[in-house]
Amino acid sequence: MSFKDNLKSKINLDRVFHRLVSSIKEPPGKRWVDMTLTRELLSNTDFAYRKVRNLDLYILPREGEVMEVLVLDNELPIYHTTVDDVALRKSPYWQQMFSIRNIRKIMNDHDVVVSKGKDTLERLHNYALARLDLTYNKDDLALLLEEARHGLEQESIERIQESFDLFFELLDFQPVSLGPLAPDLLIFAGPSPGSGAVPAFEHFILFNEKSLSLGLKRGAFSPEDDSDLAWIMQYAVGKKTADLQGIAVFEFLADLALEKESH
Incomplete structure (x- = not known):
């Protein structure tokens, strides 16, 4: 598969994994797992x-x-043993129940079980990710950049969103919610190195889904900083201009991704 396909697969696997973990219900004495999603994870x-x-x-x-x-x-148990041993422990024939040794195996699986529940899901998720080649180079990023350019030119919200998903996955950018301060803007930002207890970000992106305007402001940003919030409010009403606009935003993201991969 191409780098883009592998990256999209990773994004999907992460979503499936997080949906599975969040959907697990553990009432007293009974756990419930979404089997359809588990099979989807296993298929990868x-x-x-x-x-x-x-x-x-x-x-x-x-x-x-x-x-x-x-x-x-x-329970989603994973065992390191033989298939026959698992069958004995989980679904014994009645004749096998007459053996004390077998009864002990059925009652206690600690010697062969390696994970259950969420630990098993994490194990499967890691197995699935290990099959993907997520290394990339300048040519791979150029293809992603060209698709972002087409999305902007065609004013396609779907293609723009896909480009966001791909670049944000590479750079760990996350959505930042400011509530009613900027209702028409989607805001995303990358993690700021060395940020402490107060949330801090770096290079925040502002995207208006209605007008499809796209801007990026370089540098540190904190939703706890009054001056940063004031800048966003002024940007939202056209009184401030972003450092980068349009395709230049994606070009900047591609440069960041290339720098990250080279390290």
Whole structure:
């Protein structure tokens, strides 16, 4: 896949993972997991599905007969053992229940279980990300920049938003909410190095979804700073001008991304 496709896959995997984690319900004695989203996450890993007895298993080879085995149920346990051992522990035949050794295995899986619940989801998410080549170079960024240019020229909010998503993923830019101070503006900013307890950002972007105007102000920014808030309010009514506008904003982001990758 192209770098853009890999980056879009990462964005989607992150969203699926966060939706899964936030959707887990853990009432006393009973956990509930969204199986559809879990299967989507699994489909992006090297786990292979196998039906064993009444169990939905996802299996990843390890060494010899020992496998990494996920049981798709609300506990989401992952075992490092054999498939037969998992079947015994999770769905034993009645004849197997007459063995004290088997009963001990069924009652206690601490010797073979490696994760459950959210820990399993994080493990699967990491496996899925490891399959993606997220390295990039100047040519890759040039393609992203050209698509951003087309989005602005065509006044396509969908294409502009996709370009935001891709560059913001590379640079860890996040939305900044200022509530009613600038209702027509979407504001995004990158993390500021060494920021402390007070939220601080760097290089904030201002995008008006109605007019499709796009600007960027270089330098540090804090939503707790009155002068920064005053500047944004003046910008919103046309009394201040951004340091960069239009495609120059994306060119600046591409330069930041190239600098980040070179480090």
